[in-house]
Amino acid sequence: MNVYDSEKIKSLLQNKGLEHQESYDDADVVILNTCNIREKAAHKVYSDIGRINHSNKDRVIAVVGCVAQAENSEMLKKNQSIDIVLGPQSYHLLPTMLDDVRDRKVRSINTEFIVNEKFDYLSEQGKPKGVSSFVTIQEGCDKFCSFCVVPYTRGPEYSRNYNSIIDEVNSMVSNGAREIVLLGQNVNAYQFKNGNKIYRLSDLIDKLTTIKDLKRIRYTTSHPINMDDELIDLHSNNKKLMPFLHLPVQSGSSKILKMMNRKYDVEFYRDIIFKIRDKSPNIEISSDFIIGYPGESEQDFINTLDLINDIKFTQSYSFIYSARPGTKSAMIEDNLTKKVKSERLKILQSKLTEIQHDFNKTHVGKKTSVLIENQSATNPEYYFGRTPYMQSVYIKSNNLINGEEKDIKITSCNHKSLYGTC
Numbered sequence: 001m002n003v004y005d006s007e008k009i010k011s012l013l014q015n016k017g018l019e020h021q022e023s024y025d026d027a028d029v030v031i032l033n034t035c036n037i038r039e040k041a042a043h044k045v046y047s048d049i050g051r052i053n054h055s056n057k058d059r060v061i062a063v064v065g066c067v068a069q070a071e072n073s074e075m076l077k078k079n080q081s082i083d084i085v086l087g088p089q090s091y092h093l094l095p096t097m098l099d100d101v102r103d104r105k106v107r108s109i110n111t112e113f114i115v116n117e118k119f120d121y122l123s124e125q126g127k128p129k130g131v132s133s134f135v136t137i138q139e140g141c142d143k144f145c146s147f148c149v150v151p152y153t154r155g156p157e158y159s160r161n162y163n164s165i166i167d168e169v170n171s172m173v174s175n176g177a178r179e180i181v182l183l184g185q186n187v188n189a190y191q192f193k194n195g196n197k198i199y200r201l202s203d204l205i206d207k208l209t210t211i212k213d214l215k216r217i218r219y220t221t222s223h224p225i226n227m228d229d230e231l232i233d234l235h236s237n238n239k240k241l242m243p244f245l246h247l248p249v250q251s252g253s254s255k256i257l258k259m260m261n262r263k264y265d266v267e268f269y270r271d272i273i274f275k276i277r278d279k280s281p282n283i284e285i286s287s288d289f290i291i292g293y294p295g296e297s298e299q300d301f302i303n304t305l306d307l308i309n310d311i312k313f314t315q316s317y318s319f320i321y322s323a324r325p326g327t328k329s330a331m332i333e334d335n336l337t338k339k340v341k342s343e344r345l346k347i348l349q350s351k352l353t354e355i356q357h358d359f360n361k362t363h364v365g366k367k368t369s370v371l372i373e374n375q376s377a378t379n380p381e382y383y384f385g386r387t388p389y390m391q392s393v394y395i396k397s398n399n400l401i402n403g404e405e406k407d408i409k410i411t412s413c414n415h416k417s418l419y420g421t422c
């Protein structure tokens with residue numbers, strides 16, 4: 001989502017007459033679009049500012065995104081080089097705030113949740129060029145998982161206007177996009193009311209399917225409790241919706257899920273996967289895992305490994321628990337040593353890697369459909385693309401076309417990528 005937001009900010013400022021620079025050394029204004037989901041990312045902002053400020057003290061520095069939202073006016077106190085602090089729901093105010101800094105030499109701050117205004121304004125900005133492009137359809141979260149800052153930094157769940165999303169996707173496709181990834185912190189909670197009709201994610205995907213040159217549709221990130229029957233059915237009957245679902249579970253222990261306030265238990269999660277696979281046997285699942293949540297016993301960890309063994313997630317993200325200030329979990333005593341957490345993460349990641357590698361191996365010697373995204377800049381004999389299951393594929397060829405879907409013969413693989421020819 002930050003990549004998408006950064007693109008929007010870039011085009012917003014280009015429309016104001018600013019030029020994008022590859023290096024901050026050549027820039028008069030530097031914007032740091034920040035993430036607050038983990039402690040390390042939040043700390044990095046201050047070290048980055050130190051480095052940026054070192055080479056030119058007159059440069060305007062704007063900190064935007066979730067760290068700005070969470071730390072608010074504290075940021076201006078903590079670091080005198082920061083000129084602008086702007087939360088993720090008010091990016092459209094950035095041009096005016098830059099004027100304030102330049103004309104009135106005042107430091108400026110805005111962390112209000114004015115998300116509907118933001119979408120109205122930003123949806124018209126810029127023309128993305130990627131074969132695979134993101135579009136945000138939903139922001140914020142009402143679920144309040146005990147460990148997560150998103151409900152505080154991105155605000156309550158908000159769904160974008162249905163028609164404006166369709167217009168934006170149409171414009172992206174006419175500018176070369178062939179795959180659209182619908183984004184939201186709780187993307188499958190999307191619902192937009194227009195008169196008596198409520199449009200859900202399944203309605204939106206159905207409608208986008210009718211766009212002729214759009215070949216692939218994905219959505220991320222979903223919450224298990226919002227996997228409704230219509231969406232599950234859509235995976236079995238919509239050819240443009242890719243057979244790959246990112247459905248974060250976080251833990252394989254119902255005790256830990258309860259402490260995390262995830263609003264489901266392991267049986268519920270297993271049932272959802274069973275239902276999806278029953279209708280769409282070819283679907284692959286990926287997930288997120290938090291390891292070393294306070295109170296995680298050896299048995300809780302084993303339950304997580306069991307779930308991984310049963311479901312066979314073919315791609316996943318896994319992290320050691322990171323306490324975020326202001327969340328409920330941050331107040332629970334952390335009973336696990338760093339050593340235990342690191343050991344558990346290592347075991348879990350090696351299991352996930354093994355499953356991913358095994359899955360990749362099943363493609364070797366076969367042909368698979370790949371959407372060609374780009375030609376390598378350093379080695380033009382290679383193209384890059386993705387399978388329906390999001391696997392990266394490097395293809396040796398000199399006559400592929402970006403945006404075409406091609407059957408590629410897979411010749412080898414490692415756990416991360418496939419390699420092929422055509």
Ligand code: SF4
Nearest residue numbers: 141143144145148150
């Ligand atoms: S559902 Fe996702 S975004 Fe919302 S609080 Fe939980 S982890 Fe955070």
